Amino acid sequence: MKSKLFRITSLFIGILLIAGLFFGAMTSKVVAGTPLQSDGDGNVSTLQAPGWTAATRVWTKEEMLAAEPYPLPFPAGQRVVGIAPEGPTGEPGFMPSSLPMDASPMTDVDADLGVFSSPSPLGYSYPAPFTRYNNFASYTSFPYVTIGKLFFTQYGVNYVCSASSIGNYAIWTAGHCVHYGNNDPAGWSYNVVFVPAYQNGTAPLGQWSAFKLWTNTGWFTSGDFRYDIGGAVLYPNASGYKISQVVGNLGFAWDQSVNLHWFQIGYPQAAPFDGQLMYINTSSFAYNDTSMGSPYPIGVGNDLTGGSSGGPWIYKFSGAAGSTNYLNGHNDYRYTTPSHPLEMFSPYFESAAHNLWSTLIAENPPAKLFSPMIRKR
Numbered sequence: 186m187k188s189k190l191f192r193i194t195s196l197f198i199g200i201l202l203i204a205g206l207f208f209g210a211m212t213s214k215v216v217a218g219t220p221l222q223s224d225g226d227g228n229v230s231t232l233q234a235p236g237w238t239a240a241t242r243v244w245t246k247e248e249m250l251a252a253e254p255y256p257l258p259f260p261a262g263q264r265v266v267g268i269a270p271e272g273p274t275g276e277p278g279f280m281p282s283s284l285p286m287d288a289s290p291m292t293d294v295d296a297d298l299g300v301f302s303s304p305s306p307l308g309y310s311y312p313a314p315f316t317r318y319n320n321f322a323s324y325t326s327f328p329y330v331t332i333g334k335l336f337f338t339q340y341g342v343n344y345v346c347s348a349s350s351i352g353n354y355a356i357w358t359a360g361h362c363v364h365y366g367n368n369d370p371a372g373w374s375y376n377v378v379f380v381p382a383y384q385n386g387t388a389p390l391g392q393w394s395a396f397k398l399w400t401n402t403g404w405f406t407s408g409d410f411r412y413d414i415g416g417a418v419l420y421p422n423a424s425g426y427k428i429s430q431v432v433g434n435l436g437f438a439w440d441q442s443v444n445l446h447w448f449q450i451g452y453p454q455a456a457p458f459d460g461q462l463m464y465i466n467t468s469s470f471a472y473n474d475t476s477m478g479s480p481y482p483i484g485v486g487n488d489l490t491g492g493s494s495g496g497p498w499i500y501k502f503s504g505a506a507g508s509t510n511y512l513n514g515h516n517d518y519r520y521t522t523p524s525h526p527l528e529m530f531s532p533y534f535e536s537a538a539h540n541l542w543s544t545l546i547a548e549n550p551p552a553k554l555f556s557p558m559i560r561k562r
Contacts, residue, residue: 221370223402226540230399231373243394244336244378246386248343252336254454254492255344257519258361260410264520266472268308271481273440274535280542281508282436283352283429284327288505307444312527313471315486320450320463324382325389327505329463330432333381334452335362335417335495337374345460347451347496348379351416351512352434354427355545356393358495359517360400360415366408373398377417381432383452385461393419393428396550401537410530411480413517414538415495416545421552438500438511439539443470443483449529451496451516453489460492471528480533482517487529489516498531 222230244252322329335348335358346362356379365372377395380388395417403412419428428434446469454460466487473481489496498514514531532538 224399224540224544226544227403227537228399228401228541228544229405230397231370232397233375233377233395242376243392244376249334249336249345249380249383249388250386252343252345254460254490255339255346255362255494256455256491257494257516258366258408258410258413259518259521260474260476262476264523264525265474265476266311266484267475267481268310268472270308270443270470271473271479271533273442274480275440277440278438278539279511280352280437282328282331282510283434283508284505285330285433286426286430288327288433307470309471309486311471311525313468313484313486315466315468315488315527317464317466317488320465324384324463327433328435328499328502328510329450330382330390331435332450332463332497333379334383334460334492336376336378336380337362338376339365339372339374343376344374345452345454345492346494347492347516348417349450349495349497349512350381350428350432350434351437351542352429352546354396354418354421354429354548354550355416356419356428357414357416357435357497357512357515357542357545359515360404360413361408361517362495363398363415363417364400364405366404366413368406379417379419379428381428384463390431391422393422396420397548399541399545401541403537409477410474410482410518411477411532412537413532414515414541416541418545418548418550420550425552435497435499436509436511437539437542438513439534439542440536441500441513441534443473443533445470445500445513447485447498447500447514448502449485449487449489449496449498449514449516451489451493454492455490458490458492464489464493466529474530480535480537482530482532483514484528484530486527487516488527489529 501509
């Protein structure tokens with residue numbers, strides 16, 4: 186009897202081990218990156234893991250607090266800048282922002298309040314002027330509610346960046362927040378969740394798991410900072426709503442003059458910040474990074490640190506007063522040799538950015554996650 190029981194127990198354990206190896210291999214395969222998909226327009230993507238694996242799990246508060254700020258990357262070449270602004274490379278375009286489904290527009294307020302709609306010719310030497318302050322408004326008011334922290338794992342390390350809702354199921358961030366930029370299928374981020382209106386360890390509007398990640402091939406294959414753009418298509422929440430219904434979305438502007446003024450927003454976490462609050466930096470065009478060829482990245486005065494990567498640069502910031510609030514850049518990189526801690530560069534938003542934006546907002550995820558386990562956590 187004992188021998189028979191031993192054989193049954195051994196068989197059961199063997200089955201569990203085989204199953205563990207099977208599912209572990211599947212999870213590892215997804216973590217390393219599923220086969221690349223292309224939109225035929227210069228962008229590549231990978232699916233995140235199915236809902237029953239660890240790759241779309243919910244993050245605990247302790248894990249969110251312990252996540253490291255993704256270091257602001259820096260080009261390896263010589264810093265060369267030009268003050269003369271580069272003109273648009275194509276036909277300028279705008280797409281309006283949208284309020285959350287339960288919000289009402291403030292029709293009695295000027296849509297361009299406090300914004301330099303037609304600034305004088307700009308351009309500064311380093312350090313360029315800027316104003317930076319903690320967001321004292323409600324994080325759940327528009328358009329701040331469209332912005333949040335992006336938690337993810339890359340090469341086994343838990344990181345945090347910033348991101349923003351751009352329409353439909355999509356969010357926008359820096360390319361390096363979704364892929365390392367080294368042409369490695371294992372360089373994709375995983376465990377990716379977006380937490381809009383994050384504040385002091387809280388997720389007032391929940392965590393939104395990524396269905397698919399996208400970036401430009403220029404970033405994916407060679408880490409080209411001119412194309413360090415990225416985003417994710419998110420699953421709906423437990424009630425079936427998409428992210429743009431709950432938080433609204435920023436507008437989008439491309440092929441604009443660079444002679445503009447932006448509100449740059451994000452969650453800096455590297456010293457002297459701690460990542461628990463949203464910060465706003467306002468500044469105007471200072472210079473182009475001409476070291477890597479056209480389209481030249483845009484430089485502004487800005488002292489936000491690691492963790493702010495991917496946070497939006499908003500042109501014509503208008504709050505809930507109008508449909509402007511155009512995403513027209515993001516916190517991306519600065520030079521460290523020699524150190525320039527009071528500047529920030531963004532890729533110039535031309536046709537490549539517009540193509541990625543179009544791909545992101547056109548895609549719909551499955552109607553729900555694959556496993557109710559994710560719903561209950």
